[in-house]
Amino acid sequence: QKEVEQDPGPLSVPEGAIVSLNCTYSNSAFQYFMWYRQYSRKGPELLMYTYSSGNKEDGRFTAQVDKSSKYISLFIRDSQPSDSATYLCAMRGWGNTDKLIFGTGTRLQVFP
Amino acid sequence: DGGITQSPKYLFRKEGQNVTLSCEQNLNHDAMYWYRQDPGQGLRLIYYSQIVNDFQKGDIAEGYSVSREKKESFPLTVTSAQKNPTAFYLCASSTDGYSNQPQHFGDGTRLSIL
Numbered sequence: 315q316k317e318v319e320q321d322p323g324p325l326s327v328p329e330g331a332i333v334s335l336n337c338t339y340s341n342s343a344f345q346y347f348m349w350y351r352q353y354s355r356k357g358p359e360l361l362m363y364t365y366s367s368g369n370k371e372d373g374r375f376t377a378q379v380d381k382s383s384k385y386i387s388l389f390i391r392d393s394q395p396s397d398s399a400t401y402l403c404a405m406r407g408w409g410n411t412d413k414l415i416f417g418t419g420t421r422l423q424v425f426p
Numbered sequence: 427d428g429g430i431t432q433s434p435k436y437l438f439r440k441e442g443q444n445v446t447l448s449c450e451q452n453l454n455h456d457a458m459y460w461y462r463q464d465p466g467q468g469l470r471l472i473y474y475s476q477i478v479n480d481f482q483k484g485d486i487a488e489g490y491s492v493s494r495e496k497k498e499s500f501p502l503t504v505t506s507a508q509k510n511p512t513a514f515y516l517c518a519s520s521t522d523g524y525s526n527q528p529q530h531f532g533d534g535t536r537l538s539i540l
Contacts, residue, residue, distance in 0.1 A: 318468065345526075355533075357534050358531045404469075406526070414529060415468070415502045418468045420470070
């Protein structure tokens with residue numbers, strides 16, 4: 315079993331829809347959670363960075379962490395065609411030698 | 427503009443050849459990382475460096491080598507011992523390797539076999 319599981323998609327939605335992207339994980343030591351957006355042939359771009367459980371909002375994006383269920387989500391409101399990309403979740407423990415563990419990414423397509 | 431610059435964007439390797447991928451950052455970050463990205467797999471850590479003149483192996487270091495002689499530079503050499511080098515290589519950096527600050531990425535180098 316992988317430490318981080320993420321549905322590869324593709325997830326196809328109409329413009330204006332609310333998108334929900336999710337990751338599950340198995341390591342209860344993970345404390346820091348990130349979402350990256352990656353356009354084709356580009357490097358990942360940090361979207362959201364959260365610590366422990368709870369919600370964090372930034373514009374149209376909301377990151378949610380449920381440590382009791384080992385489940386994290388990224389919600390995108392009023393989705394736009396420019397949101398079409400692959401979304402990677404990533405997480406790590408609190409130790410200073412802990413590595414960042416990535417999901418495989420979910421490909422999102424927003425059509426006009 | 428501060429950022430991470432990877433070059434070249436595309437690189438081709440012949441059999442038995444070593445190739446070097448460049449990564450330069452002007453963010454004044456102490457820590458730098460190299461990842462490999464293959465379709466259907468998450469990013470896998472090759473090497474990382476938390477300070478100049480020091481680096482550590484990641485999960486898939488075999489067939490790769492690095493150096494960290496300057497804070498802003500962390501080149502990766504893909505040696506002929508790496509039998510399956512075709513992949514998208516990503517360089518990242520963070521403030522330091524100890525304070526759980528997020529990593530920021532360059533735009534990658536795509537390496538292919540000729």
